[in-house]
Amino acid sequence: MKSSKNIEKEYTPEEIAESFVFPGPKASPERDAMLEAFREHRKKVSEKQSERTKLIAQLLQLKYLIEDYIKSDHLSKEYTFGYFLKEYISRLEKKNNQFAEEINVDPAELSQVINKRRKPTEKLIFRLEIHSNRNFPALMWFRLLEKDRAYELKHHREIIDSEKKNVKQRLAFSL
Amino acid sequence: MVLEEISSGEQVEATIEPLNLNDFKVIKRDKSRFDSFNWNAYKSREVYKLRLVSDETILGLMCLTDHPGEGIDAIEIELLEVSLENRRGNRKFALIAGCLIAFACRESFKRGYEGWVFLKPKTYLKEHYSSKYGFVWVPIKTPSQPEGIMELNTNNSLRLIKRYID
Numbered sequence: 102m103k104s105s106k107n108i109e110k111e112y113t114p115e116e117i118a119e120s121f122v123f124p125g126p127k128a129s130p131e132r133d134a135m136l137e138a139f140r141e142h143r144k145k146v147s148e149k150q151s152e153r154t155k156l157i158a159q160l161l162q163l164k165y166l167i168e169d170y171i172k173s174d175h176l177s178k179e180y181t182f183g184y185f186l187k188e189y190i191s192r193l194e195k196k197n198n199q200f201a202e203e204i205n206v207d208p209a210e211l212s213q214v215i216n217k218r219r220k221p222t223e224k225l226i227f228r229l230e231i232h233s234n235r236n237f238p239a240l241m242w243f244r245l246l247e248k249d250r251a252y253e254l255k256h257h258r259e260i261i262d263s264e265k266k267n268v269k270q271r272l273a274f275s276l
Numbered sequence: 277m278v279l280e281e282i283s284s285g286e287q288v289e290a291t292i293e294p295l296n297l298n299d300f301k302v303i304k305r306d307k308s309r310f311d312s313f314n315w316n317a318y319k320s321r322e323v324y325k326l327r328l329v330s331d332e333t334i335l336g337l338m339c340l341t342d343h344p345g346e347g348i349d350a351i352e353i354e355l356l357e358v359s360l361e362n363r364r365g366n367r368k369f370a371l372i373a374g375c376l377i378a379f380a381c382r383e384s385f386k387r388g389y390e391g392w393v394f395l396k397p398k399t400y401l402k403e404h405y406s407s408k409y410g411f412v413w414v415p416i417k418t419p420s421q422p423e424g425i426m427e428l429n430t431n432n433s434l435r436l437i438k439r440y441i442d
Contacts, residue, residue, distance in 0.1 A: 103312045105398070112363065118404030119373050120363040121312065122338075122356035125396030138416040139394065139425060140347040146429065150390075154430050158390035161434070165386040 159192045164237060171244045176252040182245045183215040186229070189237065190215075204228040221246065277378075277441045279328070279335075279369040288369070289329040292379045299325055299334065309359045310337060318355065326376055335359050336372040340380055342387065350392035350427075351384045353377065371440060377409055378440035381433035391433030399423045410435055 103111075105123055112120070126132050163185070170180050190200045197215070201208040206225055213219035221242070230239040253260060278287040303315050315323070318339050326336035339355040358372045380393050397405055397413075402423070405411040411426035428436065 102314050108312055109400075114400050115404050115408075116364060117398075118401050118408050120356075120358040122353050122395050123398055124313075124355050135396070135416065135425070136343070136348060139350070139414075142414055142416055143350065143392065144347055147390075150430070155390070157434070158385060158430050161385040161391070162388055165382055169386065 156192070160189075160233075160236065163188050163192060164241075167237075167241060167245065171241065171248065176248060176255060178252065178256075181217055181249050181252075182221060182242065183217045185245060186221075187215045189229075189233070204232050277375050279371050279375065282367060282370055290326055290335070290372075290375060291329050292324050292326050292376065295323040295325050295337070303334065303337070309361065310334075310357055311360060312357050313355055315357075321354075324376070324379065326372055326379075335362055335369060336376050338376040338380065340383065344387070349389045350394055351380050351387070351389060353380050353393060353395040374409065374436070374440045377428075378436045381428060381436050382441060384433060385437075391428065391430040393433060394425050394427040397423055397426045402426060 108117060108121065126135065167185055170177070190197060193200070195203075197211055198208045201211040204225070206228070210219065210225075214221045214225065226239050226242045226246075229237060229242055277290050277292070279290045280286075281288050297319070300316055300319055303310050315337060322340045322342065324338050324340070325334045326338075327334055336358045337356070338353065341352040341354045343350050343352060356373060356376055361367065362369050362372055377393070381391055384393050385391050394414075395405070395411070397411075402411075402413050405426050406413065409428070410432040411428055412432065413424055413426050415424045417424050
């Protein structure tokens with residue numbers, strides 16, 4: 102373990118900035134004082150933040166949550182296509198009917214998709230990409246749909262078993 | 277996210293993951309590559325590693341502190357270290373620290389902190405954190421922290437994410 106003094110001897114400031122962040126005060130009272138000062142500053146800046154900036158942050162949060170869910174091996178009952186679509190609409194502070202009109206989809210169809218009573222059509226997904234100005238690409242929505250399907254197949258074997266009667270012959274061995 | 281291989285100029289896919297207990301053993305065994313901090317003291321903390329997608333070798337480490345609620349809602353970069361062979365002009369890969377800091381920005385958005393990230397700089401590094409990554413110096417001075425802090429807000433964080441991750 103090197104002291105920061107040794108590091109300063111060994112590297113230029115530019116090299117240090119490209120390779121290190123040093124720890125700050127560890128003692129609780131000192132840290133508390135610093136965090137208290139930051140809290141005040143953060144509050145002042147947040148009060149001045151525009152609605153547009155807040156909306157961008159909210160949509161980015163949603164986008165990263167979707168990306169990370171898609172990337173993970175986890176299959177969630179809660180995180181469905183409909184759940185994330187509902188989140189997208191509510192973060193835009195729109196009513197379902199208003200949003201349905203914006204993407205030219207029947208409000209009943211949109212409601213059924215949100216409530217998992219109907220699969221979204223390709224057209225709807227393409228329109229989501231266009232509506233979001235490509236920030237939420239169609240591929241992302243399709244991958245969410247795949248995760249929904251994987252969850253169903255894992256937890257509802259009867260979907261597959263119901264087709265047994267239609268298969269007249271099958272392999273006699275397991276691989 | 278990609279790193280730049282200096283010798284070939286090629287871009288190489290990288291990934292950032294939480295550090296697991298085995299990684300701490302590797303770092304301890306191989307402490308000449310991460311020789312500046314005692315990373316074992318951070319075992320119970322939120323520590324991430326950066327590596328190539330094609331290789332398990334750890335190229336960079338970062339410890340984050342989450343400050344949820346209580347009016348702070350930000351992520352603090354408490355500690356960051358790039359591996360020894362990637363620190364100077366003759367390094368193998370560039371962009372390691374930038375990718376790690378951009379990852380902290382992304383986490384900040386993901387946790388609902390609107391991209392707010394901060395760190396406590398050494399005085400002589402303020403200008404460099406600013407020019408390299410767009411950190412803004414805030415003159416929050418306390419007796420123990422006369423250097424103030426450096427922060428990334430929503431717009432600066434977004435810029436960094438676009439530059440290093442997207």
